[in-house]
Amino acid sequence: MKTVGIIAEYNPFHNGHQWQINQARKLSGSDYIICVMSGNFVQRGELAIFDKWKRAEMAVLGGADLILELPVVFSVRSAQYFAAGGVRLLNALGNVSHLCFGTEHPDLNILKRIASAIDDKKTLDTLHSNLQLGQTYAAALSNAIHASHNIPFNILNEPNNILAVEYLRSINKYRATLTPIAVPRRESHYHDTIISGTFASATAVRKSLLSHASTSVQKAIPPSSYDIIEQLITTNRGPASAAKLENIILAKLRTANLIDLEQLPDVSEGLHYKLQKSALNASSVQELLTMVKSKRYTNTRLQRILIHTLLGISQNVLNEFDQTGPLYARVLAFNDRGRAILKEFNKNSALPIITKTTQFLSSISRNTANLNAMQKMLSYDTVATDVYALSLPGSPWTRGGWDFRTSPYYEG
Amino acid sequence: MKTVGIIAEYNPFHNGHQWQINQARKLSGSDYIICVMSGNFVQRGELAIFDKWKRAEMAVLGGADLILELPVVFSVRSAQYFAAGGVRLLNALGNVSHLCFGTEHPDLNILKRIASAIDDKKTLDTLHSNLQLGQTYAAALSNAIHASHNIPFNILNEPNNILAVEYLRSINKYRATLTPIAVPRRESHYHDTIISGTFASATAVRKSLLSHASTSVQKAIPPSSYDIIEQLITTNRGPASAAKLENIILAKLRTANLIDLEQLPDVSEGLHYKLQKSALNASSVQELLTMVKSKRYTNTRLQRILIHTLLGISQNVLNEFDQTGPLYARVLAFNDRGRAILKEFNKNSALPIITKTTQFLSSISRNTANLNAMQKMLSYDTVATDVYALSLPGSPWTRGGWDFRTSPYYEG
DSSP, rough: OOEEEEEEEETOOHHHHHHHHHHHHHHHHHSEEEEEESSSETTTTTHHHHHHHHHHHHHHHOOOOOEEEOOOOHSSSHHOOOOOOOOHHHHSOOOOOOEEEESSSOHHHHHHHHHHHTTHHHHHHHHHHHHHHHHOOHHHHHHHHHHHHHGGGGGGSHHHHHHHHHHHHHHHHHHHHHHHHHOOSSSSSTTTOOOOOOOOHHHHHHHHHHHTTHHHHHHOOOOOHHOOOOHHHHHHHHOTHHHHHHHHHHHHHHHHHHHHTTTTTTTOTTTTHHHHHHHHSSSSSSHHHHHHOSSSSOOOHHHHHHHHHHHHHOHHHHHHHHHOOOEEEEEEEHHHHHHHHHHHHHOOSSSHHHGGGGGGGGGGGGSOOOOOOOHHHHHHHHHHHHHHHGGGGSTTTOOOOOGGGOOOOOOO | EEEEEEEEEOOTOOOOHHHHHHHHHHHHTEEEEEEEEEESSETTTEEEEOOOOHHHHHHHHHHHHHHEEEOHHHHHHHHHHHHHHHHHHHHHTTOOOEEEEESSOOOHHHHHHHHHHHSSHHHHHHOOOOEEEEEHHHHHHHHHHHHHHHHOOGGGHHHHHHHHHHHHHHHHTOOOOOOOEEEEOOSSTTTOOSSSOOOOHHHHHHHHHHTTTHOOOHSSSHHHHHHHHHHHHHHOOOOOTHHHHHHHHHHHHSSHHHHEEETEEEEEETTTHHHHHHHOOOSSSSHHHHOOSSSSSSSHHHHHHHHHHHTOOHHHHHHHHHHHOOOHHHEEEEEHHHHHHHHHHHHHHOOOSSGGGGGGGOGGGGGGOOHHHHHHHHHHHHHHHHHHHGSSSSSSTOOOGGGGGGGOOOOO
């Protein structure tokens, strides 16, 4: 049984995602598509525009067979850790043969060369000197790889190339038995904010949705996604509003003990002081970001720190789980082919398959001390949902506890 | 130098308050009025409608000479501890001769009899049995005092009588050298929600303000208060909106460790479980209160617990400060007579007089471990302000750090 894995966010699912799924089927010669998808918080340190179950449902209606959740301790991370989380989860399932990813650069070989080059000593030395010179990490790395391996500068300027390289690095590092398939992206540039045709970036789709430009959205996403999104908006289940969580973040940063702030992921060189001081002076998260932003701490990097603040995730927690990798495969949505994949996984997977959270954790036990590592990782996903719910437009969706009562979506 | 103390909330300052100040002057034969006022959070477990500096300013313009802040570790408390905080602060100043309070019942002697009766063994035994029978605390106490001392039931049904009795108890308990003066309240009933004349309850004034009924408000408050309130609203400095802090409370209750919730003040008999479970099921604080409310845990009692949740104040913290009493006299507003009182205090007060917070605490040092008890108490007042600010209508007022840069109001 050949199964192709895709690591994605589907925020929200659009025509470009559907095209990639079709390409993955064609290029791999496989009928089974399994996606590992970020939950309610995404890689750039933002809230997903719609909740994870509905985004997974859109993906299944758009052609995927099985959607698993990338645990939040991996989803709100820099490319390296995000990729490692996805690759290790797919690999641990035991039956996934391919990993398909979209890239701006069509040549898999050059991406593979970069993936090896990053970890060799010559690159690391040059990278180190470049960082000393005050270059940003991305620039320092591009320059180092160019200097040591004569690879064009601009490749690592593209976010999907970076992710692709990190997938390849993770495959090497964790000796994953996943054959990589690179699919050139059909949608416009990742950061584009305007929909200009049937292939738009998720950023552009979100922007149009939030400005109620439904006609242009309709062009860029499958009809099944459109119907779901319309229903979500009508019933107050979405979109999520980061503004509703701002005061939680500001209050935490203003009042937290400095020692606790220092435990936040990716905080060094006195950033915790700066965060606290700026939170006191800022009247919004946007103002806070403007105050704290630097060459070293970009907006995205800071936003991830703020999400970790919101969810109470420390560097120690991330370190622990970077050691273990994902400890479960949480099912969000599936169809009949997905059900067949799950049956195989139940035989071969090194990880427990979770379709019912309460078999592993309860809403009360998660806040007690005696959790094993797997329960602890899962507890952060459920906490993430219970905070995320507070960002939704209205009742009953602002209630918590979704993870303990929501079944995976099944498309029969 | 005879000085009369008043313990108040001025939420906001209205004609009834002004009348009480005039009566206090007349009945005591003193020219000096010093008020101890709740800060940004008030006794019923609510946000003050306007910030403490502006409420203090209104009080000085309305006839008070000096306004000190009742530290938040005493202000958001049941009558007994609220009263103790106020009485002990006034007494520690060394120069306050009288304590003036409004009551529904005009007879000071009967209030004094109740104050003594509460602490005697016969009452306590009956109180205990009544509580066992499932009576609310207020009912159990009224019945016990009636049974043991033949004092009419209904006196302790009135909130200002209860406070008056608690002031008298505190004067006894802490051997305070304050002569009590009871002033019958001119305003309508404490809980009345409609303004019917020139004397209205603060509840009615707040309600009218929030529904933009400015004509009726204008009747019930002094012109100086009205001008300030108008300016506060025009400049987005008020009124405070509890809704803006709801998500902070819900997120904390949903995600907190149960052990931490159990440390909250006044939490027993598994209330921490119930709070967490209900916070998960509730989509608003109102829903949460409806779920958790019981005969034992009234709305007001629960609201206080929620404010302590918001501010991170535990039972241990309150216990510590109930031992020490107030540890400073923080000045919010004064006039020239107030300045004269302050000069006397500087000679006689057992407590440091704070006019500039930064001389005692900084916004960064407050979140470190090494604070003495006085700094720790003060830090909660500043934390309270920095959270309160997030409830205000707009920038720049939603910024934090007010305590570290706002001077007391001086009416020269």
